[in-house]
Amino acid sequence: MIDLDALAGRTFDAVLFDMDGTLIDSMAGSLQAWARWATEHGVDPAHLADLGGRPAAQVVPALLTADRVADALARIEHLEHEVAADGIELLPGTVEALAALPPDRVAIVTSCTRTLLAARLAGSRLPHPREIVTFDDVEHGKPAPDPFLLGAQRLGVDPTRCLAVEDAPAGLASARAAGCTTLAVGDTHPHDELDADAHAPDLSHLRFTAGPGGIAVSLT
Known part of the structure; x- marks a missing residue:
């Protein structure tokens, strides 16, 4: 439209x-990274759908307890770097x-x-x-x-x-x-x-x- x-x-x-x-x-790679992250952290991927366009530093605390946030943020940053290196x-x-x-x-x-x-x-x-x-x-x-x-x-x-x-x-x-x-x-x-x-x-x-x-x- x-x-x-x-x-x-x-x-x-x-x-x-x-x-x-x-x-x-960067959507395909980002979705791949977040899907892997969700599996690793026991998060239902469906919960990610309503958080699109927000930074990871807002998404992760909304899905995990406070004691898990720092490590989880470092992990998604690493995964997204990996897919970005493949070309966008x-x-x-x-x-x-x-x-x-x-x-x-x-x-x-x-x-x-x-x-x-x-x-x-x-x-x-x-x-x-x-x-x-x-x-x-x-x-x-x-x-x-x-x-x-x-x-x-x-x-x-x-x-x-x-x-x-x-x-x-x-x-x-x-x-x-x-x-x-x-x-x-x-x-x-x-x-x-x-x-x-x-x-x-x-x-x-x-x-x-x-x-x-x-x-x-x-x-x-």
């Missing part, structure tokens, strides 16, 4: 991209979208830790912008507004003048709470779970145009 009506005639000072499911496809695909339109945006007007805002981010960047060869916000950079991760507020702050722009591009309910909630306009992409979650101002299947359907008045988004 494509619905860009809410973006028609509007411009933005910056674009804040989620990474996994938005710019890169760039999603359609990623390279074109990042190339169209000025370096000082784009950031990645991710729930990854710094070390997992580095592994996935290496595995995907993502042409990453210079500003990246990870889970380690904020006190509260998605769905709290902190990640997108920090992304806007680092770019020196008002979050209400930012477009946040996300694929997960938690990320969209985080962006909305920060005051950003939201654009949902991808197929990692059912469409009816993605509460956003605009929707597109992926970035290949979009054209980002930077001009004196700001950044406009249109159909390709």
Whole structure:
């Protein structure tokens, strides 16, 4: 489904991209890692479905007792590093979208830790912008507004003048709470779970145009 009506005639000072499911496809490897982790820790994998888009540091404490959390976090980090090393695909339109945006007007805002981010960047060869916000950079991760507020702050722009591009309910909630306009992409979650101002299947359907008045988004 494509619905860009809410973006028609509007411009933005910056674009804040989620990474996994938005710019890169790490889903298969991540699901494999989490399934193995769940088996090892006696967790019903069905319990993971409602926690998508949240950082591991929020997911693990919700599923295990406090005395098991530290070791379990270290284990999922290790498993996700292993699958990231096997290679990660760039999603359609990623390279074109990042190339169209000025370096000082784009950031990645991710729930990854710094070390997992580095592994996935290496595995995907993502042409990453210079500003990246990870889970380690904020006190509260998605769905709290902190990640997108920090992304806007680092770019020196008002979050209400930012477009946040996300694929997960938690990320969209985080962006909305920060005051950003939201654009949902991808197929990692059912469409009816993605509460956003605009929707597109992926970035290949979009054209980002930077001009004196700001950044406009249109159909390709």
